[in-house]
Amino acid sequence: MSSPKKYFARFVLILLTVVSVNIAAKAQTDKIEGLWYNDIKSAKIQISKGTDGKFNGKIVWLKEPLKNGKPKVDEENKDEKLRTRPIIGLHILEGFVPDGDNKYTDGKIYDPKNGKTYSCNITYKGKTLSIRGYIGVSLFGRTTVWERAE
Numbered sequence: 376m377s378s379p380k381k382y383f384a385r386f387v388l389i390l391l392t393v394v395s396v397n398i399a400a401k402a403q404t405d406k407i408e409g410l411w412y413n414d415i416k417s418a419k420i421q422i423s424k425g426t427d428g429k430f431n432g433k434i435v436w437l438k439e440p441l442k443n444g445k446p447k448v449d450e451e452n453k454d455e456k457l458r459t460r461p462i463i464g465l466h467i468l469e470g471f472v473p474d475g476d477n478k479y480t481d482g483k484i485y486d487p488k489n490g491k492t493y494s495c496n497i498t499y500k501g502k503t504l505s506i507r508g509y510i511g512v513s514l515f516g517r518t519t520v521w522e523r524a525e
Contacts, residue, residue, distance in 0.1 A: 398411045405430070407471075407479060407499050413520035414506075422468060430479060430497075432468030434487075451490035462487055470496055 409431060411420050419436035440446060440463060448463040471482035477499040483507065484495040493508035493516070502523045509516025 391492050405473075406477075407497060409503060410435070410524040411504060411521040412524045413521055416522075418462075419524050420467065420521070428472070429481070430468070430471040431466060433466045437463055449490070451487060453490050468495070468497075471495075475481055 382493040392421070405424055407422050408424060409422060411422060413420060417438045419421040419433050420432045421435045422430055422437055424494075437447065442448075442521050448458060448461060449460040449465060450458050452458050452460070465485070465487060467485045467487065469483045469485075471479040479497040479499070481494045482497065483492050485492045486508070493510060494513075495509070496507045496513060498505040498507070504521040506521055507513060507516055507518045
């Protein structure tokens with residue numbers, strides 16, 4: 376085989392390898408995985424699947440990351456020892472399991488604005504997530520809508 380044909384064959388082989396790896400990687404991600412804006416677009420939350428198969432989310436961006444010139448911290452937390460934790464990097468979604476095609480249940484959501492943790496369900500709706508936080512029974516709660524940030 377001549378040199379130009381060898382290089383072309385190698386190029387095609389490398390290109391096919393890269394494409395197949397990309398396709399495989401995308402096939403392994405779940406529809407709720409990725410970057411999401413909260414309801415007022417003041418934060419971005421990265422949702423990912425943990426090694427236990429459950430879905431979790433952490434704050435990775437804040438529109439206003441500083442307070443009095445310093446990074447915002449979890450100052451409303453009921454546990455005094457946790458009040459110095461930075462908000463960026465804070466895990467606010469925990470333990471969600473798939474329940475059908477578009478529902479994720481049995482999770483918890485932490486609200487750094489009031490320092491409280493609520494039971495939570497997520498419903499996937501394409502480019503949005505319906506986030507239902509509640510105490511006790513889902514009937515007594517509040518729903519917010521998050522938009523995909525990617």
